[in-house]
Amino acid sequence: MSLALSNSETAPPGSIVLDRVSKRFRKRTLMRKNYTTVKGQLMELLFGKDEQESGMFTALDTISVKVKPGCSLGVIGRNGSGKSTFLKLISGIYRPDSGSVSVEGRISALIELGAGFHPEFSGRENVYLGGVMYGLSRKEIDDRFDAIVRYAELEDYIDDPVKTYSSGMYMRLGFSLAIHTDPDILLIDEVLAVGDAGFIHRCHDTISDFRRRGKTLVFVTHDLSSVERWCDEAIWLDKGVVCGRGEPRRVIDQYMQTISEAEEQELERVNQAASEDAPDAPQELAEEPAEQDSEEEPGDVRDPEREDGPGRWGNGDVEITDVRIRGASGEKKWLFGSEDSAVVEVDYCIKQPVSELVFGIGILRVDGVAVFGTNTSLEGVEVPLPDFSAAEGEFRGTYKFHIDRVGLLENTYYLDVAAHKSDHTPYDYHHRMYKFSVRCTKPYHGVFNPKHSWSFDCSYTAESKQVQAEGRC
Amino acid sequence: MLRNINEMWRFRNLISALVGRHLNARYRGSVLGFVWSFLNPLCLIAVYALVFKYYIRFDQVQNYTLFLFAGLLPWIWFSTGILEATASISGGGSLITKAMFPAHILPTVSVLTNLANFLFAIPLLIAFMLYLGVMPTWNLLALPLVLANQGLFLLGLSLGLAALNVHFRDIQHILGNLITLWFFLCPILYPVTTIPANMRFSLIFNPVALYTNMYHDIFINGRHPDVLEFVFTLAVACVTFLLGNLVFNRYREEFAELV
Numbered sequence: 001m002s003l004a005l006s007n008s009e010t011a012p013p014g015s016i017v018l019d020r021v022s023k024r025f026r027k028r029t030l031m032r033k034n035y036t037t038v039k040g041q042l043m044e045l046l047f048g049k050d051e052q053e054s055g056m057f058t059a060l061d062t063i064s065v066k067v068k069p070g071c072s073l074g075v076i077g078r079n080g081s082g083k084s085t086f087l088k089l090i091s092g093i094y095r096p097d098s099g100s101v102s103v104e105g106r107i108s109a110l111i112e113l114g115a116g117f118h119p120e121f122s123g124r125e126n127v128y129l130g131g132v133m134y135g136l137s138r139k140e141i142d143d144r145f146d147a148i149v150r151y152a153e154l155e156d157y158i159d160d161p162v163k164t165y166s167s168g169m170y171m172r173l174g175f176s177l178a179i180h181t182d183p184d185i186l187l188i189d190e191v192l193a194v195g196d197a198g199f200i201h202r203c204h205d206t207i208s209d210f211r212r213r214g215k216t217l218v219f220v221t222h223d224l225s226s227v228e229r230w231c232d233e234a235i236w237l238d239k240g241v242v243c244g245r246g247e248p249r250r251v252i253d254q255y256m257q258t259i260s261e262a263e264e265q266e267l268e269r270v271n272q273a274a275s276e277d278a279p280d281a282p283q284e285l286a287e288e289p290a291e292q293d294s295e296e297e298p299g300d301v302r303d304p305e306r307e308d309g310p311g312r313w314g315n316g317d318v319e320i321t322d323v324r325i326r327g328a329s330g331e332k333k334w335l336f337g338s339e340d341s342a343v344v345e346v347d348y349c350i351k352q353p354v355s356e357l358v359f360g361i362g363i364l365r366v367d368g369v370a371v372f373g374t375n376t377s378l379e380g381v382e383v384p385l386p387d388f389s390a391a392e393g394e395f396r397g398t399y400k401f402h403i404d405r406v407g408l409l410e411n412t413y414y415l416d417v418a419a420h421k422s423d424h425t426p427y428d429y430h431h432r433m434y435k436f437s438v439r440c441t442k443p444y445h446g447v448f449n450p451k452h453s454w455s456f457d458c459s460y461t462a463e464s465k466q467v468q469a470e471g472r473c
Numbered sequence: 474m475l476r477n478i479n480e481m482w483r484f485r486n487l488i489s490a491l492v493g494r495h496l497n498a499r500y501r502g503s504v505l506g507f508v509w510s511f512l513n514p515l516c517l518i519a520v521y522a523l524v525f526k527y528y529i530r531f532d533q534v535q536n537y538t539l540f541l542f543a544g545l546l547p548w549i550w551f552s553t554g555i556l557e558a559t560a561s562i563s564g565g566g567s568l569i570t571k572a573m574f575p576a577h578i579l580p581t582v583s584v585l586t587n588l589a590n591f592l593f594a595i596p597l598l599i600a601f602m603l604y605l606g607v608m609p610t611w612n613l614l615a616l617p618l619v620l621a622n623q624g625l626f627l628l629g630l631s632l633g634l635a636a637l638n639v640h641f642r643d644i645q646h647i648l649g650n651l652i653t654l655w656f657f658l659c660p661i662l663y664p665v666t667t668i669p670a671n672m673r674f675s676l677i678f679n680p681v682a683l684y685t686n687m688y689h690d691i692f693i694n695g696r697h698p699d700v701l702e703f704v705f706t707l708a709v710a711c712v713t714f715l716l717g718n719l720v721f722n723r724y725r726e727e728f729a730e731l732v
Contacts (some may be wrong), residue, residue: 093573109573115571134485
């Protein structure tokens with residue numbers, strides 16, 4: 001449908017200009033307080049607009065965006081960041097509270113699956129109604145009907161009521177109709193996600209073609225790779241403001257960075273909660289799990305089948321009081337890249353004189369796969385002990401475990417730390433109490449990311465021309 | 474308001490397609506299908522005829538059943554149209570919230586769909602007249618004028634109420650009751666002549682009563698509608714249409730948020 005808000009004749013079709021646009025919504029709770037009342041409306045009619053700030057929330061806050069004809073713009077952001085409101089403002093479904101929206105040319109919008117379809121009617125009838133809604137004449141729809149149906153792959157179902165369609169069929173019909181109405185601007189809100197691989201492929205071709213013809217595309221999605229593939233430009237909305245805009249790769253990286261930071265904070269919160277919740281004295285859980293542990297290899301990487309939840313046990317002669325993971329520059333961190341270095345810092349407190357002390361470290365993947373385990377005695381590292389004859393009381397110390405390169409693939413991992421005797425009798429064992437995550441730039445398979453590179457040395461032709469290629473991770 | 478009229482013209486294809494779809498959808502899935510659009514008013518007429526003609530033995534009007542017929546058809550258009558139109562936007566769902574759809578089309582479609590139903594029943598009415606030996610007169614030519622007049626009134630009312638109903642859903646319920654009262658205030662079950670002369674002036678506050686009179690004149694009494702009454706109702710209709718559009722435009726931008 002062409003509900004173009006043509007303000008000026010000068011702008012070429014396909015351009016979109018949002019000038020300091022804000023959109024606020026009345027909070028619609030079922031509590032009487034904020035709900036529209038007859039009285040409130042009468043007051044509003046009589047005494048002018050009554051804008052109660054408290055009852056409103058801002059979906060978009062003074063946004064200015066210009067989209068040139070032929071540009072394809074990807075809109076990314078977390079749920080509730082205003083992406084759909086943005087599209088609805090462009091399409092004219094919403095009017096801005098302040099600022100102006102001017103759009104030139106015919107718009108097709110796929111805001112929601114099957115919006116505008118009448119479930120009782122057949123695909124055929126809906127194509128005609130939808131076509132008329134998009135501003136086509138009956139004749140024009142007649143001409144395009146076959147192409148629309150063929151594109152949607154619905155030849156066999158076009159005379160069935162659309163209420164019997166699957167969501168994929170809804171989407172294909174909607175998309176096919178939208179693309180066949182010659183819009184200057186196509187707005188898509190995440191609906192393509194329900195298409196199968198084959199259809200998505202064709203969507204891709206169609207959209208490429210659409211762009212080649214100099215049409216404008218605005219595209220809301222959580223599939224960042226398609227933004228990178230399809231869009232000349234991306235904007236990143238967060239809480240109703242533009243956080244980033246420009247070259248898609250850059251904006252996506254910015255966005256991912258922030259998401260990671262938020263995740264990191266969340267992990268930190270979980271870890272803090274874990275160390276606060278953990279039983280202070282390890283004795284309570286004393287002997288039994290330790291026996292289970294007795295046949296383990298040094299390093300105490302435990303069988304996940306046997307031990308699932310987080311736990312802490314040991315006799316408490318030596319207590320581990322705090323565990324921190326730090327990044328290269330010494331900052332506390334819970335999220336690492338594959339290539340990052342890390343330091344595990346463990347504070348301990350020797351409460352009773354002990355004759356021997358071994359510290360162990362283990363890494364488990366979140367699904368229980370033991371990734372790595374070691375301890376000081378295994379590596380022949382002598383843990384310095386205090387002179388118990390010289391002084392009495394508690395002796396505090398900190399050890400650091402340096403990891404030059406994390407080398408793991410993207411996942412979440414548990415860190416186990418332990419203080420025990422050389423026969424593995426635990427003083428204090430922290431199992432699955434600390435979590436960290438690894439982000440990896442490439443979707444490698446497996447667990448471990450060794451330092452690696454590729455090279456070729458081959459002679460395919462008679463001239464034995466040497467081809468060499470190298471790529472490093 | 475000009476914008477509304479302009480858009481109605483621009484989307485005339487859409488409107489006619491939707492009217493067709495609604496007519497089609499209303500009885501889709503039922504065995505008798507479209508026949509219901511005749512059967513429904515006929516049943517109503519039969520019941521009123523039974524009660525008033527045979528039980529109450531109301532004998533002020535010759536051909537009482539025909540009298541009911543001529544008055545009830547336009548009333549059904551009016552009452553069903555206004556009730557459907559009022560709920561049309563608030564019940565418009567994703568059409569309003571998720572699609573670029575010109576909202577005022579919906580009440581318009583409700584009004585026109587019910588008008589179509591009325592028009593389809595007119596041959597039935599004329600056949601019934603012929604059966605009773607009441608000859609249609611040239612005054613029938615005034616029918617389109619009266620339809621346009623009442624249509625304007627109904628459309629204005631519908632647009633305003635549909636827009637208000639998005640904000641205050643009570644309206645459709647209040648209206649349901651009001652319509653029943655309104656029915657009895659119109660000379661559909663009784664002729665105007667039964668109203669005491671000194672109270673007859675009150676009809677001036679009820680345009681629908683005046684319209685009902687006009688239909689009676691056209692179909693049964695073989696008279697052309699009273700010109701003064703016609704002009705008066707047309708003026709009322711124009712004002713209503715204007716007000717309806719004003720109210721509608723006042724609220725239209727909030728539909729997508731509130732539906």
